[in-house]
Amino acid sequence: MPEAVPEAVIVGAEIVAGHDGAAELLVRLRHANGVESPVVLDEETGLKLMAACGASHVDDLAGQSWRRILEAS
Amino acid sequence: MFDVIVKNGVVVDGSGSPGYRGDVAIKDGKIAAVGQVSGEARTIVDAGGRVIAPGFIDPHTHFDVQLLWDGAARPALEHGITCVVPGNCSLSLAPLKIADRQRLIGMFQQIEEMPPEAFTTAFEWTWEDFAGYREALEKDLSINVAPLVGHSVIRLWVMGPAAQERAATDAEIRAMQDLLRECLEAGAVGLSTSFVDVDENGRPVPSRFAQFEELDALCAVLGEFGRMLQCVPEFYATDITLARIDQLAELSLKHDIPTTFSPLFDTLAAPENAERAIARVEEQFARGARVWPQMQTRPIDISFSLLRPSLFFARLPRWVRILRQPLVDRLAALRHPETVAKMVADLGPDGGEAMMGRLVARGGDACPADLVGQSLSQIAKARGQAPALALIELSLENGLDVSFLSASAGHQSTDRIGPMLAHPLVHIGASDGGAHLSSFSTYGDTGYLFSEFVRKAGAMTMEQAVAKITSETADIWGLKDRGRLQPGLAADIVVFDPDSIDRGEERPAFDMPGDGMRYVRDATGIDTVLVNGQIAYAKGEYTSARAGVVCI
Numbered sequence: 001m002p003e004a005v006p007e008a009v010i011v012g013a014e015i016v017a018g019h020d021g022a023a024e025l026l027v028r029l030r031h032a033n034g035v036e037s038p039v040v041l042d043e044e045t046g047l048k049l050m051a052a053c054g055a056s057h058v059d060d061l062a063g064q065s066w067r068r069i070l071e072a073s
Numbered sequence: 074m075f076d077v078i079v080k081n082g083v084v085v086d087g088s089g090s091p092g093y094r095g096d097v098a099i100k101d102g103k104i105a106a107v108g109q110v111s112g113e114a115r116t117i118v119d120a121g122g123r124v125i126a127p128g129f130i131d132p133h134t135h136f137d138v139q140l141l142w143d144g145a146a147r148p149a150l151e152h153g154i155t156c157v158v159p160g161n162c163s164l165s166l167a168p169l170k171i172a173d174r175q176r177l178i179g180m181f182q183q184i185e186e187m188p189p190e191a192f193t194t195a196f197e198w199t200w201e202d203f204a205g206y207r208e209a210l211e212k213d214l215s216i217n218v219a220p221l222v223g224h225s226v227i228r229l230w231v232m233g234p235a236a237q238e239r240a241a242t243d244a245e246i247r248a249m250q251d252l253l254r255e256c257l258e259a260g261a262v263g264l265s266t267s268f269v270d271v272d273e274n275g276r277p278v279p280s281r282f283a284q285f286e287e288l289d290a291l292c293a294v295l296g297e298f299g300r301m302l303q304c305v306p307e308f309y310a311t312d313i314t315l316a317r318i319d320q321l322a323e324l325s326l327k328h329d330i331p332t333t334f335s336p337l338f339d340t341l342a343a344p345e346n347a348e349r350a351i352a353r354v355e356e357q358f359a360r361g362a363r364v365w366p367q368m369q370t371r372p373i374d375i376s377f378s379l380l381r382p383s384l385f386f387a388r389l390p391r392w393v394r395i396l397r398q399p400l401v402d403r404l405a406a407l408r409h410p411e412t413v414a415k416m417v418a419d420l421g422p423d424g425g426e427a428m429m430g431r432l433v434a435r436g437g438d439a440c441p442a443d444l445v446g447q448s449l450s451q452i453a454k455a456r457g458q459a460p461a462l463a464l465i466e467l468s469l470e471n472g473l474d475v476s477f478l479s480a481s482a483g484h485q486s487t488d489r490i491g492p493m494l495a496h497p498l499v500h501i502g503a504s505d506g507g508a509h510l511s512s513f514s515t516y517g518d519t520g521y522l523f524s525e526f527v528r529k530a531g532a533m534t535m536e537q538a539v540a541k542i543t544s545e546t547a548d549i550w551g552l553k554d555r556g557r558l559q560p561g562l563a564a565d566i567v568v569f570d571p572d573s574i575d576r577g578e579e580r581p582a583f584d585m586p587g588d589g590m591r592y593v594r595d596a597t598g599i600d601t602v603l604v605n606g607q608i609a610y611a612k613g614e615y616t617s618a619r620a621g622v623v624c625i
Contacts, residue, residue, distance in 0.1 A: 014342035015384050016340050016343075016483050017375045017479075017483030019336055019338070019505070021373075021374055021478075021509060022375070022376075023375045023383050024308075025384055026309055026343055028343070037310075037311060038343040039310050040310050043381075043383060046384050047384060050393065056393075057387070057390060
């Protein structure tokens with residue numbers, strides 16, 4: 001059996017102001033090597049991600065796989 | 074005999090050197106003398122001890138359309154701006170075939186939020202090529218214009234609808250190169266592209282379908298002219314921004330061109346974002362590349378209405394759930410007393426005062442005029458309601474089309490941003506003047522630079538601030554006869570009071586075609602603005618001068 005490759009996980013999320021006045025979701029990912037990096041999602045994608053994760057609060061996104069972002073996109 | 078002498082001022086010449094008492098003389102639209110000027114002039118402007126500086130240059134605007142009926146790009150000129158760069162973010166009004174106009178209008182409306190009448194009644198659309206647009210533009214200018222040509226429209230011209238579907242063929246890339254060359258010969262100061270913008274249907278704009286080979290080929294043409302590549306990178310996605318910086322650096326080195334990306338925002342949610350980007354820019358400049366990050370001075374706001382679900386409510390699960398419903402169901406929920414009581418209760422014992430009290434009613438199409446500009450806290454008190462309830466009921470009473478603004482929600486930390494703006498490799502710009510009209514004001518960033526970062530924070534001297542938005546901008550963009558008070562250069566001049574120059578309060582104005590609304594800020598502390606030696610604005614009034622040119 002091949003060993004599963006560790007994947008990036010969401011470690012936090014914040015609402016930020018986009019350049020056009022829309023609220024955006026800044027999702028912080030921790031990669032398998034321990035490095036953290038932000039990814040920003042537009043309003044619709046951010047709300048879809050929360051729905052897909054069953055998150056009632058942005059803090060509930062912590063611990064989810066980065067793949068949930070793909071599903072929401 | 075001079076045409077004009079601006080006398081009795083403090084000359085801040087744009088070089089960053091300390092100001093000194095002196096005068097500036099003008100002849101034939103050019104600066105003729107600077108210092109203690111003797112001699113006569115047809116017109117004397119008494120600066121009264123105020124600063125005499127080069128006119129400010131705004132390198133990131135979307136005035137492409139407005140300039141066709143308002144050659145002053147109001148209110149930019151009254152803020153001391155004497156040159157604007159439109160055509161950013163891959164979009165310009167030329168070159169464009171008649172058949173593609175509607176497609177481009179949709180993209181422009183998405184960015185500028187301009188009413189449809191702006192495109193149908195406000196000007197006569199006579200051109201297809203860039204030279205034709207320049208001719209139309211130059212008929213009535215009182216401000217100078219250094220226009221970019223948009224990558225998306227170049228793609229659209231060559232590929233038609235396929236521009237928003239696929240990569241270009243080699244033949245199409247060669248055709249784009251020829252077209253870009255023609256635009257640069259006709260007066261474009263560079264090419265703009267975008268990696269993030271969408272059209273009115275949420276589809277990526279054409280430039281986003283380009284592969285690197287296409288951008289590389291277009292930059293080869295920019296290299297023939299030594300012209301600028303401007304791009305919009307992925308905001309806040311730091312690693313992608315770093316990759317874009319590296320990509321721009323390769324293009325800059327390979328083709329010997331300047332490049333700029335805009336905007337670069339600071340956010341407390343990802344405090345390393347701007348710092349890492351600037352550090353990477355430093356590395357690339359050390360290699361000889363020119364990659365200028367543009368950073369705006371003003372904080373950014375969040376605006377929303379209950380017409381669409383907003384992430385503003387992301388910490389309120391019930392609100393998100395209700396606002397994500399189809400409109401009919403959403404309205405039913407918002408009219409249901411028990412549901413609304415629960416929504417208000419979600420805000421806690423203060424009824425939303427802490428989270429929502431500072432929201433400002435912004436209009437939308439239906440907000441009662443007497444409420445525009447009031448805080449939700451004020452509105453709620455007048456109604457005798459909790460702020461959360463007032464937000465819901467005011468929205469319901471007006472078809473949900475009432476916008477609210479959460480001010481200074483990002484890029485708001487003066488202590489952090491001041492040193493970044495003062496950084497020698499950070500290009501002050503990204504105002505977006507002429508865009509996002511019905512969401513927030515994109516005017517007055519230069520006044521805010523002086524009030525917030527010079528006077529209040531002391532992040533830079535007044536002379537450094539002037540240099541940042543005059544000579545340094547002119548040098549970055551290759552505007553050879555602008556940006557300095559120096560004999561022989563164009564007489565673009567602003568006279569201002571260093572103790573009071575500022576941006577005014579944001580206010581709605583109904584001065585767009587079709588009585589369309591936009592948010593503006595008036596200027597404070599600007600006394601006189603001269604463009605190419607003619608007084609274009611003085612003592613709070615625009616003049617009839619039309620001395621603006623397309624400057625390259």
